[in-house]
Amino acid sequence: MFKWFRKKQNKQKQASPINTTWELLNVLAQSMDFEKQTFTNANSQQHFWMSYIVPLVDFEVVQKNILPFLLHSPIETLDDIKQMIPVEDIIITSNVTTVEEKMHEGYLFVQFNEFANKGALIKAQRNVIRNVSIPEVEFSVVGPKETFLESLEVNLHLLRKRIPCNHLTVKILKIGKLSKTKIAIIYLKGIADEENVNTVTQRISEIDFDQITDSSYIVQLISDNQNSPFPQLLDTERPDRVAAILAEGKVAIIVDGSPHALIGPTTLVEFFSSFEDYFLNWYIASFFRLIRLFSVAFSVLITPIYVATLSYHYELIPKDLLGTLITSRREIPFPPILEALFLELTIELLREAGARLPTKVGQTIGIVGGIVIGTASVEAGLTSNVLLILVALAALASFTTPVYKMGNTIRLMRFPFLLFAELWGLLGVVFCFCIFMGHLLQLTSLGRPFLEPIYPLRLTDLKDALIRLPFSNQSTRPQQLHPNQLFRFSRKKAKQKKDIDE
Amino acid sequence: MQAISERFKISPFLVFFIITDMQIGIGVLGYQRIIAKSAGYDAWISIIIAGIVGHIIIWMMYYILQKTGGNFVESNQRIFGKFIGNALNFILVLYYTALTISVLRTYIEVIQVWMFPELETWAFAAALMLLTIYIVLGGFRVVVGVCFFGIILPAYLIFMFAYTFEYANFRMLLPIFEHAVLDILKATKDMTLTILGFETLLIYYPFIKNPEQSKKWAHLAMLSTTLLYAVIAVITFAYFSEKQLQKHIWPTLSIWKTVEMPFIERFEYIGIANWTIVILPDMCLAIWCASRIMKQITNIRQKHSLVILATLCTIAASFIKTREDVNVLNDIVANIGFYFLYAFVPLMFTIIYVMHKVRKKA
Numbered sequence: 001m002f003k004w005f006r007k008k009q010n011k012q013k014q015a016s017p018i019n020t021t022w023e024l025l026n027v028l029a030q031s032m033d034f035e036k037q038t039f040t041n042a043n044s045q046q047h048f049w050m051s052y053i054v055p056l057v058d059f060e061v062v063q064k065n066i067l068p069f070l071l072h073s074p075i076e077t078l079d080d081i082k083q084m085i086p087v088e089d090i091i092i093t094s095n096v097t098t099v100e101e102k103m104h105e106g107y108l109f110v111q112f113n114e115f116a117n118k119g120a121l122i123k124a125q126r127n128v129i130r131n132v133s134i135p136e137v138e139f140s141v142v143g144p145k146e147t148f149l150e151s152l153e154v155n156l157h158l159l160r161k162r163i164p165c166n167h168l169t170v171k172i173l174k175i176g177k178l179s180k181t182k183i184a185i186i187y188l189k190g191i192a193d194e195e196n197v198n199t200v201t202q203r204i205s206e207i208d209f210d211q212i213t214d215s216s217y218i219v220q221l222i223s224d225n226q227n228s229p230f231p232q233l234l235d236t237e238r239p240d241r242v243a244a245i246l247a248e249g250k251v252a253i254i255v256d257g258s259p260h261a262l263i264g265p266t267t268l269v270e271f272f273s274s275f276e277d278y279f280l281n282w283y284i285a286s287f288f289r290l291i292r293l294f295s296v297a298f299s300v301l302i303t304p305i306y307v308a309t310l311s312y313h314y315e316l317i318p319k320d321l322l323g324t325l326i327t328s329r330r331e332i333p334f335p336p337i338l339e340a341l342f343l344e345l346t347i348e349l350l351r352e353a354g355a356r357l358p359t360k361v362g363q364t365i366g367i368v369g370g371i372v373i374g375t376a377s378v379e380a381g382l383t384s385n386v387l388l389i390l391v392a393l394a395a396l397a398s399f400t401t402p403v404y405k406m407g408n409t410i411r412l413m414r415f416p417f418l419l420f421a422e423l424w425g426l427l428g429v430v431f432c433f434c435i436f437m438g439h440l441l442q443l444t445s446l447g448r449p450f451l452e453p454i455y456p457l458r459l460t461d462l463k464d465a466l467i468r469l470p471f472s473n474q475s476t477r478p479q480q481l482h483p484n485q486l487f488r489f490s491r492k493k494a495k496q497k498k499d500i501d502e
Numbered sequence: 503m504q505a506i507s508e509r510f511k512i513s514p515f516l517v518f519f520i521i522t523d524m525q526i527g528i529g530v531l532g533y534q535r536i537i538a539k540s541a542g543y544d545a546w547i548s549i550i551i552a553g554i555v556g557h558i559i560i561w562m563m564y565y566i567l568q569k570t571g572g573n574f575v576e577s578n579q580r581i582f583g584k585f586i587g588n589a590l591n592f593i594l595v596l597y598y599t600a601l602t603i604s605v606l607r608t609y610i611e612v613i614q615v616w617m618f619p620e621l622e623t624w625a626f627a628a629a630l631m632l633l634t635i636y637i638v639l640g641g642f643r644v645v646v647g648v649c650f651f652g653i654i655l656p657a658y659l660i661f662m663f664a665y666t667f668e669y670a671n672f673r674m675l676l677p678i679f680e681h682a683v684l685d686i687l688k689a690t691k692d693m694t695l696t697i698l699g700f701e702t703l704l705i706y707y708p709f710i711k712n713p714e715q716s717k718k719w720a721h722l723a724m725l726s727t728t729l730l731y732a733v734i735a736v737i738t739f740a741y742f743s744e745k746q747l748q749k750h751i752w753p754t755l756s757i758w759k760t761v762e763m764p765f766i767e768r769f770e771y772i773g774i775a776n777w778t779i780v781i782l783p784d785m786c787l788a789i790w791c792a793s794r795i796m797k798q799i800t801n802i803r804q805k806h807s808l809v810i811l812a813t814l815c816t817i818a819a820s821f822i823k824t825r826e827d828v829n830v831l832n833d834i835v836a837n838i839g840f841y842f843l844y845a846f847v848p849l850m851f852t853i854i855y856v857m858h859k860v861r862k863k864a
Contacts (some may be wrong), residue, residue, distance in 0.1 A: 030521070267805065313617075313771050315764075315767065315769055316766055316768050316772070318766070319766065357569060424621075424626070425617070426771055426772070426775035427617065427618070429775065430775045430779060431629065433779075434779060435633060435636075435780055437648065437779075438633060438637040438648065441647040441651075442637075442644050451647070455647045455651065456513060456516075456647075457515075457516075457642075
């Protein structure tokens with residue numbers, strides 16, 4: 001059977017290679033948005049042919065900066081074009097591939113002889129970009145309010161503005177047979193570990209894919225373990241965050257056409273740190289981080305524990321509490337697992353519906369779901385009050401994860417826990433926990449352990465993990481990254497203590 | 503044997519976690535009764551003696567490992583010849599497999615007695631072994647990671663012993679030295695199963711970065727488990743009367759029963775469930791050791807022997823049905839462990855010591 005498939009693949013018609021620009025222009029002309037015009041220079045009476053793909057060309061540039069000079073300046077040879085036309089990028093070439101590539105980027109192709117390969121490529125790109133806007137996914141109350149956009153140039157501009165440093169190095173690769181997406185690998189030379197950069201470069205250049213639409217494609221294609229539910233590269237829409245992690249010695253990846261940058265190598269705890277943590281006092285930031293950690297544990301474990309205790313271990317519950325539970329569950333016809341699954345799925349439905357609908361309708365859904373379904377299902381005797389409270393709290397707690405993708409994983413994680421809780425009670429919950437522990441221990445991000453700094457334990461890296469110590473303690477870069485320069489600033493100076501009245 | 507790549511090695515301080523976790527294992531749930539059988543409430547002395555002997559054995563093991571270049575399996579072959587050496591190594595494989603079965607089956611027994619009388623042995627054994635296979639497939643670093651969390655996460659359970667202070671009577675320990683020295687030594691021997699586990703060091707020694715530095719961590723681990731055992735024993739002895747203690751197979755669990763919090767009663771349920779995290783690394787490391795030795799003495803890939811051994815453990819565990827059978831198994835493992843630790847290791851030590859003295863003279 002496989003042979004049969006292979007044969008079919010071989011039969012696939014290979015497009016005959018294009019050897020001359022004439023052929024290329026003919027192929028392009030099959031599409032109606034291609035234009036080829038003839039003009040005559042008034043000075044030298046030289047005829048020339050100008051071809052371009054209409055939607056890619058900015059006509060303002062053409063009319064102001066290109067055509068007047070082409071028509072009225074004394075141009076006799078192709079090299080004169082370079083002299084006369086005030087456009088920064090003009091290429092004289094007879095290479096067909098270059099012509100093809102550049103024309104798809106919005107260059108005009110000017111020939112003096114319709115059949116000659118040689119011609120001038122004049123840049124007249126048209127860029128349609130929205131304006132820099134406020135972060136929506138990673139909103140912060142204080143701090144900068146700009147986000148990345150769908151254009152690589154703008155994104156790099158936003159980054160360069162924040163790191164005016166000649167060590168900031170950008171490597172650009174083109175990936176995707178059809179999309180030919182530009183992918184930039186950004187790092188600070190001399191600070192980031194070359195090995196990390198090489199790993200990223202190698203993995204990206206090995207991608208064999210036709211259409212790269214977004215940076216999340218890249219995450220899935222270059223992750224260490226592609227079958228893991230945990231994201232192994234951090235994505236962010238904040239240029240300030242990327243600038244900060246570059247200074248730490250990490251590597252960032254920006255994909256043209258995607259407003260999300262990728263950060264690696266990353267660790268599990270990083271997914272629970274919001275960038276706003278750095279804008280707040282360290283006590284407050286640490287407190288919020290612990291809250292988030294607790295809320296994740298709560299969100300994943302509370303319904304499974306409810307199911308486990310009510311199905312198997314009601315001895316665990318003290319007498320007074322048991323009374324409350326009995327009252328709330330007295331009229332419920334279902335076992336705890338069905339009750340829990342019903343409510344959890346309802347919450348998932350609400351979330352999914354809210355995410356798919358336009359914002360204004362989405363709000364209504366929230367109200368309908370939250371109030372109507374919740375109250376009604378309790379009154380109808382389908383679910384118990386207590387569980388409704390627990391599930392709602394768990395849902396609320398799961399929204400505290402600052403990274404959207406991690407939030408999704410946590411949404412998913414509670415279902416295996418629920419099933420194991422139904423199977424073996426508390427034992428099942430712990431068993432499922434052990435599975436996740438074993439999995440997380442095996443995960444790596446760009447070859448670096450994912451659970452660092454907890455395991456392998458690196459005490460110095462704990463300064464910015466579960467809690468965030470003050471900036472004066474953050475004088476070293478994370479060891480996990482093996483940075484070339486360990487120190488960010490002089491620790492002594494930051495720690496200097498002044499005497500009274502000094 | 504090719505050298506182990508730096509990537510797969512662990513930091514020396516992690517030896518602390520491996521040894522403590524391997525030692526604590528399942529034994530700590532019920533060792534108090536066993537040692538009190540012969541030495542009564544003087545048994546805490548036996549724990550300390552066992553600890554001291556343990557320190558000496560660790561010192562010997564490091565001596566052996568340093569003098570033979572760290573590879574215990576190979577040095578067995580070199581000293582006793584290919585045939586006898588490999589036979590000895592194979593006994594080690596059996597021993598580690600038996601250790602896995604013993605931990606697995608005892609834990610399942612605890613669950614069956616305390617939580618789920620109807621739990622199918624084979625089902626839970628298979629589930630745990632599958633998880634073990636998954637973790638061991640990740641390599642030694644992952645196994646050590648599980649050991650690390652196996653100490654860190656359940657560490658809070660120690661505080662639960664504080665709940666007994668209300669009812670404890672520490673005068674029960676008096677008078678000291680009520681029992682004959684021989685009785686105390688017998689209790690020391692009974693401690694074997696509880697204190698067992700640090701002999702895995704012989705196998706994973708090549709996986710330690712700068713093994714010299716791990717020495718202090720190994721001793722520290724021994725010291726802290728000895729102290730932990732002594733403290734728990736003293737608390738248990740103060741809580742139960744001597745006769746009552748003999749009626750509790752797992753005194754530690756009985757102690758947890760006293761824990762009361764506004765939202766939790768019957769704390770031992772949580773304790774037992776949490777114990778999965780403690781015993782999981784024991785099984786992982788033991789079966790890792792067994793499959794690692796297999797890899798060194800035969801041509802079987804470690805992956806394959808791992809799966810075979812795990813299947814074997816599951817089947818063996820499901821065939822052990824009664825309390826008596828579990829006891830017999832534990833006694834066998836304790837006996838092999840006893841002779842391995844206190845006879846074989848000193849023997850090896852003497853041979854290597856003499857060999858080095860002779861070689862130096864010559």
